[in-house]
Amino acid sequence: MLDTPIEYLKGVGPQRAEVLKKELNIFTYRDLLFHYPFRYVDRTKFVLINQITEEMPYVQLRGVIEKLEVVGEKQSKRLSVLFRDNSGIIELVWFKGYNWMAAQLHMGVEYIVFGKATLFKNRYNIAHPEIEKMTPEILTQNSAFQSVYHSGEKLKYRGLDSEGIRKCMRALVSQLQPQHIPENLSQEVLADHKLISGFEAVKQIHFPESAAQLKQAENRIKFEELFYIQLRLLRLNKVRAHTIQGFVFPRVGKMFNNFFTAYLPFELTGAQKRVLKEIRIDMGSGRQMNRLMQGDVGSGKTLVALMSMLIALDNDFQSCIMAPTEILAQQHFVTFKEFLGQMDLNIAILTGSSTTKERKKIHAGLLDGSITILIGTHALIEDTVQFKNLGLVVIDEQHRFGVAQRAKLSAKNTQPPHILLMTATPIPRTLAMTLYGDLDTSIIDELPPGRKPIKTQHFLETKRLRMIGFLKEQIILGRQIYIVYPLIKESEKLDYQNLQAGYDNLLLEFPPPQYQISIVHGKLKHEQKDFEMQRFIKKETQIMVATTVIEVGVNIPNASVMVVESAERFGLSQLHQLRGRVGRGADQSYCILMTGYKLGADSRLRMETMERTNDGFEISEVDLKLRGPGDIEGTQQSGVMDLKLANLATDGQILQLARTTAQLILDEDHELLLEKNKVFQNHLQNQNKNRPNWSKVG
Numbered sequence: 001m002l003d004t005p006i007e008y009l010k011g012v013g014p015q016r017a018e019v020l021k022k023e024l025n026i027f028t029y030r031d032l033l034f035h036y037p038f039r040y041v042d043r044t045k046f047v048l049i050n051q052i053t054e055e056m057p058y059v060q061l062r063g064v065i066e067k068l069e070v071v072g073e074k075q076s077k078r079l080s081v082l083f084r085d086n087s088g089i090i091e092l093v094w095f096k097g098y099n100w101m102a103a104q105l106h107m108g109v110e111y112i113v114f115g116k117a118t119l120f121k122n123r124y125n126i127a128h129p130e131i132e133k134m135t136p137e138i139l140t141q142n143s144a145f146q147s148v149y150h151s152g153e154k155l156k157y158r159g160l161d162s163e164g165i166r167k168c169m170r171a172l173v174s175q176l177q178p179q180h181i182p183e184n185l186s187q188e189v190l191a192d193h194k195l196i197s198g199f200e201a202v203k204q205i206h207f208p209e210s211a212a213q214l215k216q217a218e219n220r221i222k223f224e225e226l227f228y229i230q231l232r233l234l235r236l237n238k239v240r241a242h243t244i245q246g247f248v249f250p251r252v253g254k255m256f257n258n259f260f261t262a263y264l265p266f267e268l269t270g271a272q273k274r275v276l277k278e279i280r281i282d283m284g285s286g287r288q289m290n291r292l293m294q295g296d297v298g299s300g301k302t303l304v305a306l307m308s309m310l311i312a313l314d315n316d317f318q319s320c321i322m323a324p325t326e327i328l329a330q331q332h333f334v335t336f337k338e339f340l341g342q343m344d345l346n347i348a349i350l351t352g353s354s355t356t357k358e359r360k361k362i363h364a365g366l367l368d369g370s371i372t373i374l375i376g377t378h379a380l381i382e383d384t385v386q387f388k389n390l391g392l393v394v395i396d397e398q399h400r401f402g403v404a405q406r407a408k409l410s411a412k413n414t415q416p417p418h419i420l421l422m423t424a425t426p427i428p429r430t431l432a433m434t435l436y437g438d439l440d441t442s443i444i445d446e447l448p449p450g451r452k453p454i455k456t457q458h459f460l461e462t463k464r465l466r467m468i469g470f471l472k473e474q475i476i477l478g479r480q481i482y483i484v485y486p487l488i489k490e491s492e493k494l495d496y497q498n499l500q501a502g503y504d505n506l507l508l509e510f511p512p513p514q515y516q517i518s519i520v521h522g523k524l525k526h527e528q529k530d531f532e533m534q535r536f537i538k539k540e541t542q543i544m545v546a547t548t549v550i551e552v553g554v555n556i557p558n559a560s561v562m563v564v565e566s567a568e569r570f571g572l573s574q575l576h577q578l579r580g581r582v583g584r585g586a587d588q589s590y591c592i593l594m595t596g597y598k599l600g601a602d603s604r605l606r607m608e609t610m611e612r613t614n615d616g617f618e619i620s621e622v623d624l625k626l627r628g629p630g631d632i633e634g635t636q637q638s639g640v641m642d643l644k645l646a647n648l649a650t651d652g653q654i655l656q657l658a659r660t661t662a663q664l665i666l667d668e669d670h671e672l673l674l675e676k677n678k679v680f681q682n683h684l685q686n687q688n689k690n691r692p693n694w695s696k697v698g
């Protein structure tokens with residue numbers, strides 16, 4: 001029944017079907033059924049007209065029409081209705097479809113009106129409200145939680161406002177039988193977690209009779225959504241473990257030990273030790289490692305990666321590390337050289353700007369095994385890059401790379417090498433579980449000792465002079481400064497003008513030869529960028545003006561001030577990344593967020609959050625709440641976007657329960673062959689069939 005085309009539903013027909021398809025992607029009964037309400041209103045509670053305030057997101061009134069007329073000329077022609085209750089009068093207006101509307105309405109009949117009241121010329125009115133005749137049924141308990149559906153102008157024009165959609169839904173749900181909604185969870189899972197059946201849940205999500213019913217319907221649906229994502233991810237992990245052989249690195253040998261005892265310039269933090277141990281166990285286990293190492297900027301991930309690469313070397317395997325930008329790759333190369341300086345090791349770097357001659361040499365060295373550690377950018381992926389015996393692949397800032405790129409690196413040995421993914425963009429636990437739920441994860445949640453927390457302050461434009469004064473003080477102390485300008489694709493031209501104007505102003509405030517300023521942005525050639533970077537690194541310049549090119553990974557410990565211009569235009573995680581460029585040395589570091597006066601509520605919260613905390617995970621939680629998962633990097637291709645009801649910002653507990661449940665099931669039966677687990681296997685297969693369809697909806 002659920003596959004029936006939507007036009008056959010009572011009250012729909014061909015014309016309405018057309019808009020349902022176009023506007024809401026509703027083609028069948030099933031599609032309609034899974035068009036969940038986005039809100040519920042209590043239809044038994046009414047506001048008096050004289051008590052309306054602008055803060056109310058919507059109001060529900062009960063009263064009669066006192067006057068009704070089409071007024072105005074041409075563009076401003078509209079239906080104006082004066083609606084009265086015991087306390088006062090309010091105007092209702094329709095700018096579209098007013099003739100039709102006028103014919104529907106009658107004076108002297110009691111109506112319920114629902115909509116957002118806005119103040120216009122000191123009086124409240126409601127534009128395009130929902131309006132329906134008051135009937136005794138409306139006041140029955142069913143109406144305490146009336147569902148509200150997303151609609152739109154074109155749908156409303158065809159009578160499919162929220163109310164119209166609800167009527168169709170009523171027609172559909174009244175025909176619904178248990179056999180139409182096959183149960184997707186096993187009896188065991190339902191019983192263990194006291195979940196209601198899928199059939200009950202869809203009925204109740206549309207027409208709940210009480211708060212408790214609504215809650216249990218939501219719970220059940222959210223659980224199912226999250227459970228299947230987890231089951232798919234954890235299954236992937238299990239399948240990998242059972243089918244892919246990993247290289248076994250049994251030894252921790254000369255290289256690692258020598259480095260650890262003779263060259264490591266400091267104690268490892270507790271977190272570094274713990275993660276290194278997790279990696280060692282993985283690489284010695286016989287299964288292929290697929291591990292994600294999460295850790296805030298500056299938490300020392302690079303060092304952990306390096307030491308893991310030494311273990312590969314101790315077992316006669318080569319390793320490589322891939323970074324998303326040339327600057328970062330260069331920096332890793334320098335860092336590795338410094339750390340491993342006195343050891344007898346052949347490290348090479350390969351990037352887009354390596355010359356043909358260099359490439360030839362590197363290719364040969366990789367093939368004969370004389371190069372043991374390779375650092376680079378996307379250039380590593382190219383087919384011409386072949387290894388003698390690649391055993392470990394490290395991918396830095398992994399969210400910048402696609403799955404396909406990782407897979408290509410993986411294919412550079414007959415048997416897939418161990419893979420260590422790193423990310424300095426902390427993401428909330430719930431999101432990590434959903435995005436990277438198939439990976440094992442390690443978290444570095446401790447910074448090296450002695451770091452002073454960065455002081456962050458939000459400055460309005462009025463304080464620019466004070467900011468400049470502060471920068472001068474810092475320069476006198478010998479510190480260096482980053483000043484970052486936004487560069488957004490859509491407004492690229494204007495942004496470059498701002499950057500240039502900002503730079504010109506700085507030249508006036510910080511005139512040469514006393515002061516020197518570097519400038520780095522995407523329009524510069526690689527050599528120019530490098531030249532400017534080098535001047536800054538060598539302390540020949542005190543200020544580096546840049547776009548977000550410097551966002552990722554740059555490590556210059558003497559730079560201790562980060563100024564972000566037009567900070568309101570950056571997302572929280574980007575601001576946090578930028579701030580992470582300072583606070584890397586022994587000096588107190590500062591981050592100054594410059595914004596204009598007019599800030600929206602979201603921007604203000606972003607600035608406040610930055611001022612309040614340096615904790616990347618905490619910041620990522622706020623970010624998730626503000627933006628929702630859809631805008632966060634990496635979510636687009638994941639199951640996250642299929643979630644209809646579950647919310648990763650608020651449903652952490654259900655998610656954890658879903659994951660644990662999926663894990664227990666797979667621990668016992670990873671191929672889902674047991675009779676009681678057939679239901680899961682079937683549904684996973686169905687989902688796979690339906691997937692292309694879903695992505696169309698998303």
Ligand code: ADP
Pocket residue numbers: 266267268269272295296297298299300301302303424448449555584
């Ligand atoms: P990440 O890659 O996590 O952003 P890095 O590996 O670049 O961080 O480390 C930041 C800085 O901290 C580097 O200069 C590094 O040498 C230093 N560092 C790493 N581990 C320690 C440690 N245990 N103690 C002191 N300094 C450390």
Ligand code: MG
Pocket residue numbers: 298301302424553
């Ligand atoms: Mg790093």
